[in-house]
Every structure is written in structure tokens, then in C-alpha cells.
Ligand SMILES: CC(=O)SCCNC(=O)CCNC(=O)[C@H](O)C(C)(C)COP(=O)(O)OP(=O)(O)OC[C@H]1O[C@@H](n2cnc3c(N)ncnc32)[C@H](O)[C@@H]1OP(=O)(O)O
């Protein structure tokens with residue numbers, strides 16, 4: 616047993632995984648042997664889910680059957696809708712609504728009596744949870760706009776159906792493809808904080824609903840998935856203010872602030888997903904003729920690179936830096952960005968829970984006690 620303190624478990628190896636490989640120096644991300652560039656441009660989110668959960672890409676029959684089953688599992692019950700309506704009345708953040716909604720789904724889980732070590736049952740539960748998350752989120756957004764939630768459609772893709780349920784209109788091909796690509800890019804990323812949280816929960820042999828609910832909580836923070844919303848709010852703040860984006864970034868850095876969407880525990884260079892999303896933003900900017908978000912992000916990046924030399928300190932844009940502007944172009948409400956991340960990453964949480972449970976070992980690190988020793992209890996009326 617070593618006594619070396621590894622704060623934040625940085626660099627500590629705790630599990631082996633065949634799911635995603637990250638080369639933080641080269642800026643490469645691989646899912647089960649396939650480069651993220653390839654998957655982002657050629658696969659669908661459903662295919663990537665199948666790949667993560669089963670090990671190989673599906674044949675067309677396997678994909679059709681997998682997607683059909685997921686489509687038939689999109690519906691959520693009135694118990695969830697009623698709770699979402701109450702949360703909408705209290706103006707809860709969509710991540711809080713999702714956390715509660717997923718937890719509540721277990722009440723309608725047909726295999727709730729399954730042994731938590733039954734991996735086939737866990738896989739089916741994971742499919743149901745991932746199929747229903749878009750329905751929860753779209754319903755929540757409609758309820759808080761005083762609109763009726765829409766029933767999910769069975770003839771649309773995971774990405775397309777979410778956009779349909781959110782807006783009430785079938786999405787354009789560009790919107791559906793862009794959103795599908797974003798889902799692929801966010802599906803898995805090694806033992807990030809939210810994935811590790813799900814693994815910790817399930818390592819106690821707790822049920823998958825608890826593990827996914829824990830993952831949602833961990834993802835919500837601004838140091839993790841919450842940063843995509845912060846990036847867009849920053850860009851909107853710049854747009855609304857008297858300051859130009861250059862002044863904003865100078866002032867933020869001078870005040871010792873952090874730039875949301877920059878820095879990563881694993882990447883020392885630009886995140887490969889940020890590069891893909893930037894290209895997407897460039898394409899969408901050309902079509903919509905609104906250059907604001909691309910201009911602001913580019914100015915901030917230019918300052919951080921040329922003036923601050925952040926890349927020399929291994930700080931570069933992460934996946935959250937461009938995703939917000941892309942979602943904004945798709946007309947998605949800003950406070951839903953982190954829950955969209957969760958919609959995708961839930962697939963990764965399930966994959967890691969399944970993988971880790973093959974040879975489960977309770978996750979339980981230790982902390983060094985640095986408190987006072989040998990104190991004598993003093994009765995309350997003598998203190
Ligand atoms: C999907 C994801 O979860 S990706 C990450 C999303 N989060 C963000 O974008 C929030 C902004 N980024 C950050 O806060 C950090 O980069 C993290 C939390 C992501 C990674 O943090 P860590 O690996 O723990 O690095 P740490 O916090 O020790 O930072 C190292 C140095 O870089 C600086 N730094 C890190 N990120 C930033 C940033 N975004 N802006 C300015 N400086 C930064 C720190 O101030 C620190 O400097 P110092 O050594 O002079 O004190």
C-alpha cells in the first residue's frame with residue numbers, strides 16, 4: 616500500500632477498459648478501436664451505442680432490431696410527467712429535472728426485481744433508460760413553456776425524435792445530422808468524473824437507475840459537463856455587453872478567472888471533438904449568416920493562444936468550447952446543453968457499468984486522517 620497522495624485521483628489507474636482510448640498528447644479519441652473522426656462522420660448514435668454495449672459494430676439487421684427496440688421504449692408514464700410538471704413549476708434546472716426523472720423511471724421498470732449482477736437485465740435496463748432520456752428532457756422543456764409534451768415517434772432516429780419532441784416539428788436533415796454527430800462525440804470518454812461516479816455506485820451492486828442518477832449529478836458541475844452551458848452564457852454576456860470579446864477575455868484572465876471550455880485533465884492539446892465541432896460551427900455559420908459565436912470564440916482562442924501562451928501550459932479547448940454554439944444554432948435552449956451531454960453520455964455510463972461488472976470489485980479508496988487525536992468527550996452542559 617502506497618502513502619503517496621493522489622489528489623483528485625489524478626493519473627491513478629483503477630480499471631482496465633476496452634471502451635475508449637484517449638491519447639492526451641496527440642489529441643486522439645478512439646471508441647473500441649474506431650477513431651472518433653470516422654464515427655462522427657460515418658456512424659449514427661444508435662450504431663455507436665451498439666458498438667459500446669456489444670463490442671462490435673452491428674450488421675444492418677442487428678442495427679434495425681436494436682433501433683426498433685429502443686424506439687418502442689421511448690414512452691414515459693404519467694407518474695414521470697406529473698413530477699416533471701411540478702418541477703417545471705418550481706423552475707428547476709433541466710439537469711435537476713433529468714436527475715429526478717431518471718430516478719423515477721425505476722418505478723415502471725419491468726425487471727426491477729432482477730438481480731443487480733444479472734448483466735443481461737442491466738443491459739436491457741440501460742437501453743430503456745437511454746431510450747427515455749430524450750422524452751424526459753423534451754417533455755420538461757415543453758411543460759415549462761406551458762405546452763403539452765409530445766408522444767415520441769417511432770419512425771425517427773434517436774437524434775431526430777428528440778428534436779421533434781422539443782420543437783413539434785420534424786428537424787431538417789442538417790439539424791438531425793448535426794445533433795446526431797454531437798451525441799456520438801459525447802458518448803464516452805474513459806473514466807471521466809461522471810462515468811467513474813456511475814461505476815462507484817454500481818460497484819456496490821446498487822441498481823443501474825442509481826448509477827445513472829449519480830452520473831447525472833456528477834456531470835452537472837461546471838468543471839465537467841456544466842461547462843458547455845457556461846461557454847454559451849459567456850458568449851451571450853459578451854454579445855449583450857459593451858465589451859468586445861478581447862476585452863472580456865483580458866478582464867477575466869486578469870481577475871484570475873477560468874475560461875469555460877478550456878483545459879482538460881487528460882488532453883494537453885486541443886480535444887479532437889472540439890476540432891470536429893468547430894468545423895460544424897463554421898458550416899452552420901456559413902448557412903445562417905450569423906458570425907457572432909464563431910467570431911467571439913475565435914477572438915478568445917487567439918488571445919489565449921498568442922498572448923497567454925496557454926497551449927504551452929497544456930491548456931487548450933475541450934469538447935465544451937464549441938458544442939454550445941452549435942446547439943444555439945440548432946435553437947436549443949441554453950440551459951439544456953448539459954442535459955444533452957447527459958443524453959449521450961448515459962450510453963457510456965451504461966457501457967462502463969456493464970464492463971466493470973464483469974469482474975466487479977467494490978470501489979473504496981482511502982483518505983489519510985489529519986484530524987486531532989485523543990480528545991476526551993465533554994458532556995454538552997460542560998462545553
Ligand atoms: C467534458 C468535460 O468535463 S471537459 C472539462 C470541462 N470544464 C471546463 O471547461 C471548466 C474550465 N476548466 C477547468 O476548470 C480545468 O481545466 C479542468 C477542471 C477541466 C481540469 O482541471 P485540472 O486537470 O485539475 O487542472 P487544474 O485545475 O489543476 O489546472 C492547471 C492549471 O491550468 C489553469 N487552468 C486550467 N483550466 C483553465 C481555464 N479553463 N482557464 C484558465 N486557466 C486554466 C489552472 O488555473 C492551473 O493553473 P496554475 O497551475 O497556475 O494554478
Ligand SMILES: O=C([O-])CC(=O)C(=O)O
Pocket residue numbers: 801803804805806807808880881933934
Ligand atoms: O474525460 C474527462 O475528464 C471529461 C469528459 O467527460 C470528457 O472530456 O468528455
